[in-house]
Amino acid sequence: MKRNPVIPYALIAVLGITLMIILSFVGLNQVDKVQEGHGEGGEQQQEEGGGEGEGGESSSANPEQIFKNNCASCHGSDLSGGAGPNLQKVGSKLNVEDIKGIITNGKGSMPPNLIQGEKKTAVANWLAEKK
Missing domain, CATH: 1.20.5 (Single alpha-helices involved in coiled-coils or other helix-helix interfaces)
Structure with missing residues (x-):
């Protein structure tokens, strides 16, 4: 067979x-x-692991580093924009609470909750100073 x-x-x-x-x-x-x-x-x-805090500071105290890690790919490392809007003078248009709301809920093509907790507050305060 x-x-x-x-x-x-x-x-x-x-x-x-x-x-x-x-x-x-x-x-x-x-x-x-x-x-x-x-x-x-x-x-x-x-x-x-990669935080560059001075004197043992945590990276949550450095809003610029948090921004570079989470936001710079769309908003540019110099805040000039790109895929996202220009943030160089965002503090003259929005207050801290408005910025925190946008970080929390997203806006346009920005996804919500990219930054949370005290890091979100630190970045919102830092951006609100940009006038």
Whole structure:
């Protein structure tokens, strides 16, 4: 009796498809863990490790560094704008509470909550001084 030459290839294909489905379900369970680690701990670890605070200051005391890490890609490192609006004189148009509201809720294409807690307050105060 001759064997069908397609059967080994069919078995390999079925095994491969089954493996992809199983790995997809395993990966779905890990997405939440990765997002949690990236959203909270990931930023803190990066800033603590790479913070350039003087005399042991935390990076939360340096709003310029927080801005560069989180906002400069859209607003420019010199606040001149780019994908986001120019912020060089934002303090003459908006007060601290307005700026905090925009950071919290986002505006236009800006996503909400890029900065949270005391870092948000520090950046809002720093931007409000730009007049």
